Amino acid sequence: MRADRLVAALLYLQTRDLVTAAQLAAELEVSERTARRDLEALAAAGVPVYSTAGKGGGWRLVGGARTDLSGLTAPEIRELFLLTGPESATSPRTRAALRKLVRALPAPLRPGAEAAARAGVTDTTDWTGAGAEPALLGTLRQAVVDAVRLRIAHARPGRPPRERLVHPLGIAAKAGVPYLVADTPDGLRTFRVSRITSATPTGEPAVRPPDFDLATAWRALAARMEDRMLAATVRGRAAPGTEGVLEGLFGGRIRYGAREADGGWTAIEVDGPSPEIVAAQLAGLGARVELLAPPEARAALARIGAELTARYGPATPAAAPGAPGPAGTPPA
Secondary structure, three states: OEEEEEEEEHHHHOOOOOOOOHHHHHOOOOOHHHHHHHHOOOOOOOOOOEEOOOOEEEEEEHHOOOOOOOOOOHHHHHHHHHHHHHHOOHHHHHHHHHHHHHHHHHHHHHHHHHHHHHHOOOOOOOOOOOOOOOOOHHHHHHHHHHHHHEEEEEOOOOOOEEEEEEEEEEOOOOOOOOEEEEEEOEEEEEEEHHEEEEEEEEEEEEOOOOOOHHHHHHHHHHHHHHHOOOOOOEEEEEEOOOOHHHHOOOOOOOOEEEEOOOOOOEEEEEEEOOOOHHHHHHHHHHHHEEEEEOHHHHHHHHHHHHHHHHHOOOOOOOOOOOOOHHHHOOOO
């Protein structure tokens, strides 16, 4: 398309003090006559470009003028600033980058970009305290940028840390939780950053697989994790008023069925890694949830109930003399 070619011609002019029609023709892979017509079209459109004839002549931008040719449309610019958020919610480095970007935009687009930056805020603080940025995240990011092999210690829940040599390839975030994507002797793996207890650069170069693309690799790795998260389905019924708690626990992994006419209980289906894990997550709702299938989920919930009764129920053995009694009873 000629419009694309004109943009390419102007970009080429911006990188050269002087350009001949022959040079532009070679760059755009068109005839010299077509290149000359394109240069004349730019001048006719008001772009500050002029030509000088004779030996040593050619085309140049007046005074080294520069025209914004980022290719960003007004809606794309607004979306970018909406995603970044207001200056008060960004780091000093991001604020500096935003100011440079605003200055680089054509004047008519600047008010819209600035308004978009003020239109929303993203607060990543988790009031439970679990959302703080992991201490080693900066180290891991730097290793990815520097392409340096790492020795990391990673601890799975309930297990001691295990040391591994990895090739860091990128950082991906799932629902705000950062993961290190790395190549290992066992293939591509993800490591939840908050579970990495140490990370030491080895000084050796990291090896990047040929044609590696982080977004493509993450989609494949995430799909495997999601398959594990959805390996089992538990069916049951829930009392009225439990919807908010259930959705907080399971998000999109819970589905509602028909509501019973008497009492208003609702049929539910919940996906999870295993029936036992889903049962443990539902145990806090007590009698407000009844599990119907599979049998493993019912058995797990019964076992949890028995353990709680043994610890806190009326059959608790009497306390030793001088020890606190159950539920606020003063010592004997």
